[in-house]
Amino acid sequence: MVGLGPGDAGLLAPMARRAIERARVVVGYGTYLDLVPRELLAGKDVIETGMTGEVERCERAMAEALAGRDTVVVSGGDAGVYGMAGLVLEMLAARGCVGEVEFSVIPGIAALLGAAALLGAPLTHDFASVSLSDLLTPWEVIERRVDLAAQADFVLVLYNPRSKRRAGHLAKAVETIGKWRGPDTPVGVVRRAYRPGQEVFVTSLAGFDPGCADMLTIVIVGNSATRTAGTWMLTPRGYGRKYRL
Missing domain, CATH: 3.30.950.10 (Tetrapyrrole methylase, C-terminal domain)
Structure with a gap:
């Protein structure tokens, strides 16, 4: 889980940038993916869903992670403040995958x-x-x-x-x-x-x-x-x- 900050690439936290750089898959809502510097998405599989596609987004990210692929789910601002971190963790828990999938949250500027x-x-x-x-x-x-x-x-x-x-x-x-x-x-x-x-x-x-x-x-x-x-x-x-x- 990566928070992208409020918008400008200069406000993307260094740890968040490194997580996206090493990921093989980046998942997000289109508006938030637009905030990711283009060079960080080069060569990666990008999964985009619409505004009400949060559950689908999490399902696809979980499937990629369970397949052993390093996957990042991006949120605007901070992923834990009205972001996707809660839903991902909730779905991991509901499906008995906590501990099976390595889960971490990298904070962003809310x-x-x-x-x-x-x-x-x-x-x-x-x-x-x-x-x-x-x-x-x-x-x-x-x-x-x-x-x-x-x-x-x-x-x-x-x-x-x-x-x-x-x-x-x-x-x-x-x-x-x-x-x-x-x-x-x-x-x-x-x-x-x-x-x-x-x-x-x-x-x-x-x-x-x-x-x-x-x-x-x-x-x-x-x-x-x-x-x-x-x-x-x-x-x-x-x-x-x-x-x-």
């Missing part, structure tokens, strides 16, 4: 970390991450998590914020957060981080337009202490209360 870096310093205190995709998790559960995290004053990172099928989920989440946050709360939006067409901006909760987001977007909503510093987003850790800065 998408939320890439987005945070582009926004400044929004995650320097406690935060919670919630995916708004209800393909695998009931919306009622997601909405409750958003509500409780907002009530607890976590900075909120919203993954998979909006798709054509789920056009209204982000607006509902923002409305829920608004019960516990002021209208001037900074909201950071990062789309296509470290990829061509990158967009980064900071707005307010009251001024935020859910229509600006899609599945390639990370939305970060500040907590009660988050503020802007110039064009940057800043969540203070609390040093200013203890030291003279």
